[in-house]
Amino acid sequence: MxxxxxxxxxxxxxxxxxxxxxxxxxxxxxxxxxxxxxxxxxxxxxxxxxxxxxxxxxxxxxxxxxxxxxxxxxxxxxxxxxxxxxxxxxxxxxxxxxxxxxxxxxxxxxxxxxxxxxxxxxxxxxxxxxxxxxxxxxxxxxxxxxxxxxxxxxxxxxxxxxxxxxxxxxxxxxxxxxxxxHDAMTRLPNRVLFMDRLTTAIAGASRRGQALTVHSLDLDHFKDINDTLGHAAGDTLLRQFVARVSGCLRQGDTLARLSGDEFAIIQTGTNDAEAAVNLAKRAIAAVEQPFDINGQEAIIGISIGMAMTGTDGDSDPQQLLKQADLALYKSKDNGRNTYHFFEEEMDAELQSRKALEVDLRKALHAEDFRLFYQPQIDLASQRIVGLEALLRWHHPVRGDVPPKEFIRVAEGTGLIIPLSEWVLRTACREALPWAPLSVAVNLSPLQFQQRGLVAMVERALAETGLPASRLELEITEEILLNDTEHTLDVLNRLRALGVRIAMDDFGIGYSSLGYLRRFPFDKIKIDRSFVADLNNSSDAQAIVRAIIGLSQALNIHINAEGVETLEQANQLMADGCQEVQGFLYGAPMSNTAIGDLVTSLGILSGADDPALKAAS
CATH class of the missing domain: 3.30.450 (Beta-Lactamase)
Structure with missing residues (x-):
């Protein structure tokens, strides 16, 4: 057997x-x-x-x-x-x-x-x-x-x-x-493998007495590509992006996809900051060139944050990546498509920003904000013809928080949407008794990404009873940079309600003349930076005169911001400017102070008292 x-x-x-x-x-x-x-x-x-x-x-x-x-x-x-x-x-x-x-x-x-x-x-x-x-x-x-x-x-x-x-x-x-x-789509190392390689790279750099740099990368405006061209186009763009950035690396460097549109680079042998800066510059230059996505041109940018180790190998991988992320936030706050190194105070800034966000939510819930109003003056009659609503926040501990500081946080967290609705509704309600003065309210670019902007304006007018002809909405050129067709459609629908549309900070954007051709604005506001140099710079004078001449040719009302001296006002009047605002005529005032002012000037009853003497 x-x-x-x-x-x-x-x-x-x-x-x-x-x-x-x-x-x-x-x-x-x-x-x-x-x-x-x-x-x-x-x-x-x-x-x-x-x-x-x-x-x-x-x-x-x-x-x-x-x-x-x-x-x-x-x-x-x-x-x-x-x-x-x-x-x-x-x-x-x-x-x-x-x-x-x-x-x-x-x-x-x-x-x-x-x-x-x-x-x-x-x-x-x-x-x-x-x-x-x-x-x-x-x-x-x-x-x-x-x-x-x-x-x-x-x-x-x-x-x-x-x-x-x-x-x-x-x-x-x-x-x-x-x-x-690895990431299946880009075939790059994923976060797990990246952290493993970073640990190994730190140990190796320590043995050789060298330093290394971690670059944290985030694609600017990638969401717009997904929203307008679709996710398949977004995947194609990511693969092309990886090919371009990989071409900027040396052998031994690692590019990884951490999530979505977030990437990271391990750059070895960077004993000085210059090598890291050079890589960041090469990557930015490579990405800023237009991408061809199935015959359609797409333009994006990258923001980069960098953190370097010492030569003694004492850097923790998680901490190093966190530092690079903090530097990335700094780059995104400073206009995107740029780079920054990590600095110790960035961590404190992040904690302060988070605390400000919490306080901002509380203030919005409790309606702790206030509106101040700055008079807009007709130069020919020297009378107040309108008011610009300006948001103010007095924090019980921080004191007066600068609008640029809390507006940036509000936009970053999405709180700008309910905050802007509160501003619009409050401005319409408070301006109602000040007829016939108009009231101007600034709109955020993020509001144009929401589908309910027109309905929000209609609701504010209906609830407060303010005539649409007395409401002026101010936008910046940034609003028209993305999804222009949608934005122009919204502007036309707003104008159909009877409100006026003004382009704020004219002259400092990208394609001002093209926008004026595509949409008939009711008003152009000359940026205060040109007005400030009006009496000291021939270039500023030439630009201001050109803007005024253009507005006259297109039959668009013109306003100059930041007028602080009588010389500036006289020069603007001589050049044909119709309307100004600034500290010469009045600083932003509370609603009570503005109400007292317009009453004392007899504006509501049609008296002829000039605004210049009383408000300056």
Missing amino acids: TGRNPVVKVAKWLAAFTALVIAFGPPLGFLYFGYRLESTAIETRTDLLSLQLTQLINANPDYWQFETIRLDELLKNGDLGGADGSDRHRVFGATSDLVTETRGSNFSDGWPTVTHRKALFDYGAPVGTIEITESLKALYLKAASIGVLSLIVGTLVFLGLRILPVRSLQRAWDRIAFLAS
């Missing part, structure tokens, strides 16, 4: 064991590490929200549990980590009673979850608990997808291990490993 060949038996068991490892190892490993990452992220987000809630509790310790609207707003907007809507937030009182609960649109009770709690204190005394629960549905579904693929691969391995060449098996395994560590 012959026995079974032991080699065949061992081979079968090895094939079965290998198949089981391949089938269940990747999904189980994915679940394990994914759970660890989710748990860590939940703990960090809970700690952050507990600090924000503690600030709210300290400000109103006795009744904070009844401020469910503010609590819900803070939970929804303060947690940047739950952007996919798969989380649930709960706030409990001191007796474990539920105060409020918010759920993301993708949160599911029927799936495993990970939960973290953090106690809330009122100056040391426990008053409640914040709880964040993250649904692991997405994690398990991804694990299941990996499991299906692994099971198929395992089965194939079991059936073909003794038939397929070892080289073929090796290629299949290499493919799986590649997909786990």
